[in-house]
Amino acid sequence: MRDFSHNHRWLSINTATVRKQRGIEQPLTNIIEDCARHGIRAISPWRDQVAAAGLATVSKLIRTHGLALSGYCRGGMFTATDGAGLKAAHDDNLRAVDEACELHATCLVLVVGGLPGALAGHAAHKDIALSRSQVNDGIAALLDYAKAHEMPLAIEPLHPMYAFERACINTLEQALDVCDALNPSGGSALGVAVDVYHTAWDPKLEAQIKRAGKDRLLAFHVCDWLTPTTDLLNDRGMMGDGVIDIPRIRGWMESAGFAGYSEVEIFSSNNWWQKGSSEVLDTCIARHKTSV
């Protein structure tokens, strides 16, 4: 297992972690400068942040600082109520692949979607099996394009508490079943993003990480599970502040062949998003050394 205690060579910052500073939304260009100033070598930006700053501007800034992208957040949201909605999702995902290529991302992360409308509080139906079927079809259709553009797709299983609203792929096993079905020959064209927040509860996690293997382990996201957790979405903890044994999980990842970045992805409306970026990034660097 790699020794992270001496430097932060393998730390990546998911830009959601500092998208709000002292409660205020920040432009991605500022976030990139903040990261570069802290000697951070990799980031994972969100599409809406890239769109707001301009793809060309972001692409240029990333190259200026020599930053790698441990992933691009995010494609997916494949589910819809009709053919037009499914096509719109597909078209949008093609653009996400193009952007990920332009930014030289390691992979395009897929948050696959739940029941259509549920995120807005108005689910169109209750048939989660139908959503799962649409997700399967959506990934299959996107995979051809992604393969042609050599952009790996990383299915991110989301915690089961998001099954209905955000992503109906909820375990690593389920994600790998999709990989087996749609890309049976293996390889890295279709793999997974393992986020400890979403998966640490899973009694099958170690076995499924082993099953995934080096080729399909495309990303590793870290933060911590707080007890108590006061908000279902925006109360993630800094590594070391919660109950997840992150080094153990990273050990499983590395035993399976993963040698990429540990990407910090924290949504925290009442804590980290209320602080300045230097405090947040300094803490990420410190905890990367002690608690990842």
Added chain:
Amino acid sequence: MRDFSHNHRWLSINTATVRKQRGIEQPLTNIIEDCARHGIRAISPWRDQVAAAGLATVSKLIRTHGLALSGYCRGGMFTATDGAGLKAAHDDNLRAVDEACELHATCLVLVVGGLPGALAGHAAHKDIALSRSQVNDGIAALLDYAKAHEMPLAIEPLHPMYAFERACINTLEQALDVCDALNPSGGSALGVAVDVYHTAWDPKLEAQIKRAGKDRLLAFHVCDWLTPTTDLLNDRGMMGDGVIDIPRIRGWMESAGFAGYSEVEIFSSNNWWQKGSSEVLDTCIARHKTSV
């Protein structure tokens, strides 16, 4: 599949659903009278409520009204930091079996416990595998006593969002693996309680209900998953108000041989616990007919 549309013969009320009325904690004796007045045939009371009212008093009142117990809530919480803690949990669980017998409960429901101390915000460690091992040992030790007293034990897999604080058994598959390991000959001595709130997200739910079969399907709990859910514990919805396809899951239960009660278990600090018991019970009866 049984037709529930004409009456509420198979409705049971988990007494947590009306434990607070207009925001005020109610004595179990009142709750029992409320249920009896509404023609409800079965309840599932909580141990703390029984203790507060007195076991003998509750037992007598239940018999007076001819109420069945679809379950007794709850044994479990097997995890601890030392031998004394493990023994205290075991001893307490023996008493829970005794009480369940006195009340002629169908089963004793087990909420197995998470990381010791985590529920109070001070987890003693981060080793969920250790907790799972303690749970396994705790159920094994309790099973002998429960068998001798002919009280079935129903492992309730809790939603993965409760893995660290309340119960480290989080899928039906995991619960059934424990059943297979500890009671390989099958039968109803060790089985499961299937709660739609905890399990509806699970892509393997249908298959695992089938695997469980009639003997091990000891209880069926219903409520609904609201979108958005505003509290991790106390924001459960009334059947029909959320996104769970409850009739589909009941169909799977009945196809596997289950023919017991549909037990309504709702924790709802901002909604149902703020109403009077008649409104809540009338709604449970109505929704039992239309949405279960």
